[in-house]
Amino acid sequence: MSTEQIAACLKKGRGRPKQFDRDSALDKALEMFWRHGYEATSMSDLVEATGAKAPTLYAEFGNKEGLFRAAVERYVIKFAEKGKALLARPDCTVAEAVENFFRAAASMFTDKSLPSGCFIICTSAALSASSEEVAQMLKCRHHLQENTLRDFLQSRQALGELSADAPVAALAKYLAGTLQGMSVQARDGATQADLDLIVSTLMAVWPHLVNLSAERLQPLPVAVAEEA
Amino acid sequence: MSTEQIAACLKKGRGRPKQFDRDSALDKALEMFWRHGYEATSMSDLVEATGAKAPTLYAEFGNKEGLFRAAVERYVIKFAEKGKALLARPDCTVAEAVENFFRAAASMFTDKSLPSGCFIICTSAALSASSEEVAQMLKCRHHLQENTLRDFLQSRQALGELSADAPVAALAKYLAGTLQGMSVQARDGATQADLDLIVSTLMAVWPHLVNLSAERLQPLPVAVAEEA
Numbered sequence: 001m002s003t004e005q006i007a008a009c010l011k012k013g014r015g016r017p018k019q020f021d022r023d024s025a026l027d028k029a030l031e032m033f034w035r036h037g038y039e040a041t042s043m044s045d046l047v048e049a050t051g052a053k054a055p056t057l058y059a060e061f062g063n064k065e066g067l068f069r070a071a072v073e074r075y076v077i078k079f080a081e082k083g084k085a086l087l088a089r090p091d092c093t094v095a096e097a098v099e100n101f102f103r104a105a106a107s108m109f110t111d112k113s114l115p116s117g118c119f120i121i122c123t124s125a126a127l128s129a130s131s132e133e134v135a136q137m138l139k140c141r142h143h144l145q146e147n148t149l150r151d152f153l154q155s156r157q158a159l160g161e162l163s164a165d166a167p168v169a170a171l172a173k174y175l176a177g178t179l180q181g182m183s184v185q186a187r188d189g190a191t192q193a194d195l196d197l198i199v200s201t202l203m204a205v206w207p208h209l210v211n212l213s214a215e216r217l218q219p220l221p222v223a224v225a226e227e228a
Numbered sequence: 229m230s231t232e233q234i235a236a237c238l239k240k241g242r243g244r245p246k247q248f249d250r251d252s253a254l255d256k257a258l259e260m261f262w263r264h265g266y267e268a269t270s271m272s273d274l275v276e277a278t279g280a281k282a283p284t285l286y287a288e289f290g291n292k293e294g295l296f297r298a299a300v301e302r303y304v305i306k307f308a309e310k311g312k313a314l315l316a317r318p319d320c321t322v323a324e325a326v327e328n329f330f331r332a333a334a335s336m337f338t339d340k341s342l343p344s345g346c347f348i349i350c351t352s353a354a355l356s357a358s359s360e361e362v363a364q365m366l367k368c369r370h371h372l373q374e375n376t377l378r379d380f381l382q383s384r385q386a387l388g389e390l391s392a393d394a395p396v397a398a399l400a401k402y403l404a405g406t407l408q409g410m411s412v413q414a415r416d417g418a419t420q421a422d423l424d425l426i427v428s429t430l431m432a433v434w435p436h437l438v439n440l441s442a443e444r445l446q447p448l449p450v451a452v453a454e455e456a
Contacts, residue, residue: 177412
């Protein structure tokens with residue numbers, strides 16, 4: 001066993017102080033970041049919110065960015081995975097699965113016990129140009145939502161539940177945009193009923209959306225707009 | 229003439245230093261706020277960006293909040309009014325006007341010479357809970373977009389260009405959500421072509437959207453989602 005391996009074992013064995021509850025601290029850090037954004041939240045805010053000692057937070061997460069990354073993972077596990085599970089239900093039609101996904105988002109984005117909107121969308125929008133690395137990570141997460149929707153549509157297309165020429169990539173982008181709009185409106189004070197109205201509108205045109213073909217969605221000439 | 233009136237005249241007559249170009253300073257302040265958000269932008273950042281002296285900025289705008297409010301007004305005049313003008317063109321059908329409005333937004337949100345996305349949507353999302361007053365002002369502005377779209381649809385409905393039972397309030401909310409989603413995606417690195425794909429998808433289902441009736445959009449039971 002090398003010196004490095006021994007050091008690693010010792011470090012592992014030493015463990016963290018028993019009184020530190022990592023998940024509970026992460027939940028509180030997540031809420032701070034969600035409510036105030038990455039940059040407006042300081043390490044001392046996080047120390048206060050989590051009730052942990054500063055050295056404990058540094059030992060566990062390295063720095064504010066490390067704590068933020070862990071909070072993002074916590075959010076994904078606690079909330080984003082739920083949406084994915086709703087899409088994965090094989091007993092639902094495509095339309096039912098999409099509706100369940102969006103109704104759950106409408107409910108979660110306006111849940112009074114949580115900050116409004118989607119954590120990833122809110123925090124990403126709040127990042128200034130100076131937090132390039134964190135912005136990059138959030139961009140990937142963001143695309144994860146669109147990718148989750150595209151993967152779902154593709155899997156149902158493979159099963160023959162959507163026509164072979166349904167424009168699944170464009171639909172996923174459109175659905176992700178609707179989800180982001182709902183998050184912005186929730187942050188702006190929209191109620192669950194407001195968001196449910198958007199979902200109802202979406203679902204009312206859903207049969208037409210899935211019947212679009214990729215050709216139909218070629219960008220149109222923008223001549224009229226440019227004339228103005 | 230009272231002492232107060234004389235003082236007011238003298239103050240007015242004195243004017244501001246000739247070298248201070250209010251609009252140009254506002255344009256630079258607007259870009260700072262747009263790129264970095266309200267809270268992450270300090271008065272010293274604004275002094276540097278505008279090239280004005282700090283006392284000049286304080287005399288002209290009072291404080292950071294005053295400068296921000298003036299920057300919001302500047303944005304509305306420079307950009308938001310353009311969208312309103314596209315909707316107001318009487319030579320366009322409802323669908324053409326909506327498409328012009330959204331294509332112009334896709335173009336502006338991804339204009340390389342400006343920060344990405346809509347200034348109002350980006351800045352509003354970036355506000356922490358501590359800037360309550362500014363948040364309140366932005367909320368009103370935000371609703372202005374939805375209200376602009378609703379006023380447009382209502383005016384065309386009054387002309388008989390939309391059926392009398394078309395759910396204009398719901399449509400305005402849905403369109404505002406789409407616009408907000410486009411702004412979030414632009415901020416996330418979407419290209420004009422990406423946003424144009426969303427606009428094409430929207431326009432492809434537009435004939436079905438305007439044919440919805442208010443009754444059809446009553447919230448559906450969410451039983452399936454809750455079971456999950």
